[in-house]
Amino acid sequence: MEVSITSRQTIKPFSEQVHLLKPFKLSFLDQLIPPHYYPLVYFYTQPFDCPFNTAQISQQLKRSLAQCLNNFYPLSGRVINNLRIDHFEDGVVFNEAKIHGSLSDYLQNMELDALNKFLPFQAFCHLTDTTLPLLAVQLNMFDCGGIALAMCCSHKIIDASTLSSFLKNWTAFFRGSSYEISHPNLIEASSQLFPACVPPNYSPLINGLWFSERRRKTRRFFFDENAICSLKSKVKSENLEHPTRFQALSAFIWKYAMLASKSxxxxxxxxxxxxxxxxxxxxxxxxxxxxxxxxxxxxFTPYNSTEKDIELQHLAYLLKEAVGNFNRNFLNPLLGEKGFQVISEQLKMLAEFASQGNGELYFFTSWLNFGLDEVDFGWGKPTWFEVPGVDHCPSINNFIIFKEIGQQKGAIEAWIALNEKDMVILEKDPEFLTFASPNYMHD
Known part of the structure; x- marks a missing residue:
């Protein structure tokens, strides 16, 4: 699929007063995140009764983005010495591109590698250039009039909650209204609660946990409502009477990833x-x-057993216990300058585990219930919403993302990136494929 960039622009906050704001301080939680982009691509099919005016849409997207950056001004700056964000006048990248082909044809025969062509930057890879923008947008326009709106978001400052709120704000401005931020001072709450204090020599340890030189293979698997209900039933026990979707799917994928690693x-x-x-x-x-x-x-949920049969019920219960321990008794010691010491001990133990080379570390994250699949600029909800994967090296470690499947209620898509050898085994495992489908048919 041919994607041709037709324009590159920089979008700055609409108000020039933003440029005069004091630097935004990072928290030690931000400092611990290695610089890398995570991506999103939203596909919008052109309505039959009201064809897209792409020139008008482009201008309106850029204007509303500039307005939105008044509220989310750190996104327009640059990270300085892993301590603060400044230079808000530098802005965010906004590319426009032409795609030769039809959106419906692409969705019917979606090639995962092609998703990365929609992106303004490479995602899920460690970044060494600190001058790169914290947000980049690419408006991709198909010959048929359909749209693929792609974003690369710097994990240095944007997590799923930040992104969800930002998108609600942006779409509101695009539609002519606004998304009120009732307490603007709370935008900076994190740096006050978790003040920056991570020493520079901590970077090698963090990078080693997040990224691996081993070649990754990324695949997506679909779990329909029946499969999810069945898995929730399988993990249900006296200790876990009401399992969540996340607990059921995480336990299931974790089990078969471990079995693939063993094989x-x-x-x-x-x-x-x-x-x-x-x-x-x-x-x-x-x-x-x-x-x-x-x-x-x-x-952090450890599992080390030589038992031949890994019980889903036990794994799901372990996950429940781990999250249950994430309470105020755990959180309160994290507040203030001593918080980093608590987390540092956790990371050192994890790094020791990883350095031994005979264990596997799996990162699971859920984008469920954030409304990321409902981004409506006035054209309706997206026809499809994707998180492009990466098979490059060095790339992010064993990594699993859960997200909703567009407009199909009750179904979940899992993006799974594993060691290449493990993935070759997992994607052919008949027991795994009983619940996980590698294919999804678009209407």
Whole structure:
């Protein structure tokens, strides 16, 4: 598929007063995230009764983005020394591109590698250039009039909650209204609660946990409503009477990823599942979604058993216990300057586990319930929403993302990136494929 860039622009905050704001301080949670982009691509089919005016849409997207950057001004700046964000006048990238082909044809025969052609930058890879923008947008226009709106978001400052709030704000401005931020001072809450204090020599340890030189293979698998209900029934137990979708799917994928690793290496390796947990609603004084930064941390669930049969019920219960321990008794010691010491001990133990070379670390994150599949600029909800994967090296470690499937309620898509040898085994495992489908047919 041929994608031709037709224009490149820089979008700056609409108000020049933003350029005069004091630098935005990073939190130590932000400091611990290696610089890399995570991507999204939204596909919009041209309505039959009201064809897209792409020139008008382009101008309106850029104007509303500039207005939105007044509220989310850190996105228009650049990271300085992993301590702060400044130079808000530098703005965000906005590319326009032509795609030779039909959107409907692409959706019917979607090639995963082609998704990366829609992106303004390479995603899920470690970035060494600190001058790169924190947000980049690419408006891709098909010959048929359909649209693929792609974004690369820097994980240095944008987590799923930040992104969700930003998109609600942007779409509101595009439609002619606004998304009110009731307490603008809370945008900077993270840096006050978790003040920056990570020493520069910590970078090698963090990068080693996030990224691997081993070649990855990324595949997506679909779980329909029946498969999810069946898996929830399988993980249900006296200790877990009401399993969530996330617990059921995580336990299932974790089990078969471990079995694939065992089959590929010939030995059963101990593993740790790291699961992202949003801190905002768990604070004593809850933080709004628009509080910027990486206001999340990880639960760590270890598993080391030589038993031939890995029980889904046991794995799901372990996940429940790990998240259950993520309470105020755990969070309160993280606040203030001593918080980094608590997390540092966790990371050092994890790094020691990873350095031994005989274990597997899996990162799970859920984009469910954030409304990321409902981004409506006035054209209706997207026909399809994707998270492009990466098979490049060095790339992010064993990584699993859950997200909703466009407009199909009750179904979930999992993007799974594993060691190439493990993935070759997983994608052919008949027991795994009983519940996970590698294909999804678009209407």
């Amino acid at each position: 590929a290496s010939g030995i059963f390796k101990p593993s740790v599942l790291a699961n992202t947990v949003n801190i905002r609603p768990r604070m004593e004084s809850k933080l709004p979604d628009y509080s910027m930064g990486n206001i999340f941390w990880l639960t």
